[in-house]
Amino acid sequence: MLSFEPYGNPTYFALLGVALLPLMIGLLYGKRSRLYETLISIFFLVLTFGGPKWTQGVALIIYILYEVALTWGYAVYRKHQNSGPIFYLMVILAIIPLTIVKVTPAVENGQASLIGFLGVSYLTFRAVQTMMETRDGTLKDYQVMTFLQFMLFFPTISSGPIDRYRRFEADYRSVPDREKYLGMIQKGIRYIFVGFLYKFILAYYFGTMLMPKLQVMAMHSRGGFLDLSWPVLGYMYAYSADLFFDFAGYSLFAVGTSYIMGIATPMNFNQPWRSPNIKDFWNRWHITLSFWFRDFIYMRLVFWFMKHKVFKKPTTTANVTYIINMLVMGFWHGVTWYYITYGLFHGCALVINDTWLRYKKKHRASVPHNGFTQVFAIFLTANMVCFSFLIFSGMLDKLWFH
Amino acid sequence: MDIKETVLGILNDLTGNDVSGAMDDNLFDSGLMDSMGSVQLLLQLQGDLGINVPVSEFERSEWDTPNKIIAKVESLA
Incomplete structure (x- = not known):
């Protein structure tokens, strides 16, 4: 069959x-x-x-x-x-x-x-x-x-x-009326073809051609500080690219097919690599999942904590809830040390990010904002994210414990 | 006090900004509001105006500018 x-x-x-x-x-x-x-x-x-x-x-x-x-x-x-x-x-x-x-x-x-x-x-x-x-x-x-x-x-x-x-x-x-539906078909077909590019060409290149080679090289280069080496860095970027193109490609197929069926399923990715900070990243990466966590875990917990006055300061409430929220997300991926660390990493990243945003809001005059800081923010965010995906990939588990 | 004034008071408090000059600006895009701010807004509405808005009623696109928020609150009052 x-x-x-x-x-x-x-x-x-x-x-x-x-x-x-x-x-x-x-x-x-x-x-x-x-x-x-x-x-x-x-x-x-x-x-x-x-x-x-x-x-x-x-x-x-x-x-x-x-x-x-x-x-x-x-x-x-x-x-x-x-x-x-x-x-x-x-x-x-x-x-x-x-x-x-x-x-x-x-x-x-x-x-x-x-x-x-x-x-x-x-x-x-x-x-x-x-x-x-x-x-x-x-x-x-x-x-x-x-x-x-x-x-x-x-x-x-x-x-x-x-x-x-x-x-x-x-x-x-x-x-949908005919004009709207024709627009949906057009979009749906475009999504599916972009999906082909993402999943069958780019994800194939990074995931099937590049990643296994880099993994072998990384395993051979063990022995240095924390067993890290250049191939590990290469693996981090290749894995991140594979994760993105594979999942964004799949999501485009799913959304494209839905559109052709006249159902406007929400998009899952919105140019995540141009996020200037982690908070914005989660508004652009696996959107329907992070919004689910936002609406049904984060906001509800914050609401409950504030209503019952569990913490004195709103910022404490927000920070504790960030950590809980992302830890739950980590556990959801699976009960392994690297998924849970990945969740904790993102929880902490959100706390730090929020603290910085508050500082910036207060000291608007003294914090420079220009083209360079913008590019630097995007670069820093993308690299933090790639590092978190290295944790997520389980590669460190292989390097250290196998 | 009327609804518009109360809501603007809450928003000014929450964002630390005077929003009355930019009634159609997106509060989330400008970073003045976030999920935390949304929940605080809902709780304040409950406390100050006695309006109960469950979290799942909070569709962000319907609450993202001062004008939209005021209209929404007026419709629920």
Whole structure:
């Protein structure tokens, strides 16, 4: 039986093109066929989770039923009552499967959990978000079928971007007018072609051609200070380039395909390498994830801390929450020392960045601001980020402990 | 005190700037506001005007200039 990584090879794109054609004609004539959309969704889900990967498919089905039961149950409950403990309990239940998947390799010598499948994190983000908006009362009419479409929307199921229920629903319930839709097709096709350049040429060069060579050289050059060497530096940049082009390329495919289906899935990257500081970097890198963390962890924690007057100063509240927020992000990547260090590094970077921004605001007259400082800020930010990706890559783990 | 004045008072306090001269300037782009400032704004609105805005109602693009914030608060009051 056929089995594919999403957007993995030319056959996948050929099938995608054929499957989308009737849907495009429909949308051009102002019609959205739910039945057809569901059929091609199932088709591509089977391609991704069927055949040799059928155990993942089973895990996906059980997981989805579980999350539907939780979100639906909570939506019904919330219509009549609104207790804090029940809400927290439901959120904990919703993230239990993801927690098991993330912790299992750490305690079972790298063995993957049986209940895991490609995209479990991204689906958990969507489910938890739906629950939080239900709690807030901003999401009032939860619909099981819409929730299923939202969760199982095949272009973004494996690695995002992470859409929002209400935004998705608005697109899904309507048909863009012809002029707008033609614009979306144009954009979608352009995104997919830029994605080809990113993923199959640039990421291939950095990730498949360059990185393995640099890794071998780095391992041979051990012995110096902290086992660091020029090849390690080269590896840091090659890894960063690969990470960016691979993930930005994938995201362009996912967003492009969504656009062609008349759904304006939000963008994941916005020129991250020109960020003048770390705070701005997180507004430009893996945007839907960092905004998810911002809206559902950072802002909520800050709100709670301030409402209960846990810390005296707002700056302390902000700093503590930065660290917690980024540590959670680190843990989410996996329970290894390098992911957690990566999270801590970014938490500290945000604290330092914020302190500097406050200082600059106060002493505006004495802090120079010109073309040179701008270029220096971008250079410094990009290098800090690349260094954090070196931690993230696990290369230091290989250098030091293997 | 009317809503506009109260909101401007809160914003001036939070940003440390007089924003009344730039009612359509994007507060996030200029760095005057951030997530922390947003939460403080929501809490102040609750305390001073008794308006309850849940965090998930805070869609940044709808709250990014003084004018938009005032309009939003007026619609919720």
